[in-house]
Amino acid sequence: MTDPRPAEPRRELPSVDRLVRSLADVDLPRAIVVATVRAGLAAERARRTAGEPPADVAADVGRAIAAVRQSRLRSVVNGTGVVLHTNLGRSPLAPAAVAAVAAAAAGYTNLELDLTTGARGGRAAYVERALALLCAAEAATVVNNCAAGLVLVLRGLIAPDRAEVIVSRGELVQIGGGFRIPDILATSGATLREVGTTNRTTAADYAAAVSPRTAMVLKVHRGNFYMAGFVAEPKPGELATVARAAGVPLVVDLGSGAAYDVTPSIATESAAVETEEGTAPAEREPSPAEVVGGGADLVCFSGDKLFGGPQAGVVAGRRDLVERLGRDPLFRALRCDKLVLSALQATADVHLSGAAAAELPIVRMLAATTGELRQRADAIVAELDGLAATATVVPTRGRVGGGTMPRTTVPSVAVALVPGRRPAADLAAALRRGDPAVLATVAAGRVRIDLRTVFPHEDAAVVAAVRRAVEMPG
Numbered sequence: 001m002t003d004p005r006p007a008e009p010r011r012e013l014p015s016v017d018r019l020v021r022s023l024a025d026v027d028l029p030r031a032i033v034v035a036t037v038r039a040g041l042a043a044e045r046a047r048r049t050a051g052e053p054p055a056d057v058a059a060d061v062g063r064a065i066a067a068v069r070q071s072r073l074r075s076v077v078n079g080t081g082v083v084l085h086t087n088l089g090r091s092p093l094a095p096a097a098v099a100a101v102a103a104a105a106a107g108y109t110n111l112e113l114d115l116t117t118g119a120r121g122g123r124a125a126y127v128e129r130a131l132a133l134l135c136a137a138e139a140a141t142v143v144n145n146c147a148a149g150l151v152l153v154l155r156g157l158i159a160p161d162r163a164e165v166i167v168s169r170g171e172l173v174q175i176g177g178g179f180r181i182p183d184i185l186a187t188s189g190a191t192l193r194e195v196g197t198t199n200r201t202t203a204a205d206y207a208a209a210v211s212p213r214t215a216m217v218l219k220v221h222r223g224n225f226y227m228a229g230f231v232a233e234p235k236p237g238e239l240a241t242v243a244r245a246a247g248v249p250l251v252v253d254l255g256s257g258a259a260y261d262v263t264p265s266i267a268t269e270s271a272a273v274e275t276e277e278g279t280a281p282a283e284r285e286p287s288p289a290e291v292v293g294g295g296a297d298l299v300c301f302s303g304d305k306l307f308g309g310p311q312a313g314v315v316a317g318r319r320d321l322v323e324r325l326g327r328d329p330l331f332r333a334l335r336c337d338k339l340v341l342s343a344l345q346a347t348a349d350v351h352l353s354g355a356a357a358a359e360l361p362i363v364r365m366l367a368a369t370t371g372e373l374r375q376r377a378d379a380i381v382a383e384l385d386g387l388a389a390t391a392t393v394v395p396t397r398g399r400v401g402g403g404t405m406p407r408t409t410v411p412s413v414a415v416a417l418v419p420g421r422r423p424a425a426d427l428a429a430a431l432r433r434g435d436p437a438v439l440a441t442v443a444a445g446r447v448r449i450d451l452r453t454v455f456p457h458e459d460a461a462v463v464a465a466v467r468r469a470v471e472m473p474g
């Protein structure tokens with residue numbers, strides 16, 4: 001590569017002060033600006049010491065500041081069509097949960113105080129009770145996320161002479177970034193006892209693996225991929241029978257925690273599973289109550305997948321086992337704060353009140369008809385009249401995401417943008433860097449904003465963001 005910069009005369013580096021002053025209207029704390037400027041100057045000094053030609057420090061620092069601004073946590077518009085997008089913070093909260101967080105955040109709470117007796121109380125007494133009821137379980141508890149819940153379960157159920165955890169080879173999976181079942185087992189001090197094969201594991205395989213060293217049978221719900229063809233696995237009831245006969249607990253890592261069944265909502269719009277043979281009806285995620293009812297001694301799931309709440313890990317099941325988790329010193333390190341507990345409590349109440357369909361944003365998004373989405377898309381495209389890019393309404397397919405219902409695609413409607421001369425990826429990047437940031441997808445030379453995951457109240461902001469991004473020089 002040749003250097004496109006004109007050769008600059010070798011000159012003194014600008015001062016920290018001058019660079020900071022040139023960035024006076026950046027909406028970041030001065031300390032962040034100063035630190036970024038210093039880092040930019042240090043990099044330039046190193047370049048010059050290495051004998052490289054001088055760079056435009058002011059421009060470099062400007063870009064670095066822009067990147068720092070973009071790294072601040074803030075709201076974005078999700079135009080990807082993936083409802084539970086892990087990179088975008090999974091589930092938006094129900095209005096009641098949002099209000100509960102705001103109220104708890106702004107003041108004091110009875111976090112560890114029993115208001116009836118005035119004595120020190122359990123941190124999450126109500127939410128644990130509500131979650132237990134929701135899961136048709138004796139007891140429930142909450143920690144930071146599902147991964148943390150699984151770690152606590154493993155630590156609680158193994159002993160030095162009984163550390164083997166029986167898992168099907170078809171379930172030794174990677175769930176998200178850096179979350180692999182075998183690694184979690186190893187971290188928790190458990191010994192993996194693999195059974196079956198990748199595609200087929202039977203109840204007899206589990207039964208044959210039981211020994212005096214067995215701590216538990218673990219079933220990991222396959223949520224982010226699927227297997228088809230010559231496959232077999234025991235029915236949940238069969239596995240419970242094996243575990244009971246062996247006198248060891250059956251633990252189900254469920255992941256999604258679908259306390260409300262979204263499948264009928266999606267299916268009304270003929271959501272389909274694409275299989276090699278054609279299409280099949282949408283998948284159904286088992287509910288935690290079903291899993292407990294099917295004989296699981298413990299079930300763990302995420303708060304922010306199909307449960308529709310904040311990031312949390314719920315563990316529900318037998319009281320003696322749940323209480324054991326609470327006695328682990330590590331529990332203290334993995335517990336939730338008042339904000340998460342408030343949001344989770346409100347979300348559990350929404351489920352228990354039968355209000356999930358009306359109140360949970362993710363359910364409403366999944367249930368929106370393509371007719372409604374098309375109307376909004378038409379209105380957005382009409383607003384974009386006269387733009388230096390072609391905007392059209394196109395059918396598309398979204399997903400549930402968050403490692404759930406991997407075969408289900410949800411029919412949806414998108415605003416498609418074909419930028420004049422610049423590549424579509426360029427326009428998508430401009431949208432992503434805009435304010436608000438709009439996350440779109442690029443396919444076949446078009447930028448697509450799927451309206452299923454855009455809140456209706458964000459439509460006007462999308463119009464403005466598209467206008468700015470199209471006008472922005474590439």
Ligand SMILES: *Cc1c(COP(=O)(O)O)cnc(C)c1O
Pocket residue numbers: 145146147148175176179220221222223224253254255256301302303312313402403
């Ligand atoms: C998503 C998922 C997890 C991890 O949940 P986090 O709450 O993100 O820790 C664990 N197990 C299964 C089966 C999952 O689908």
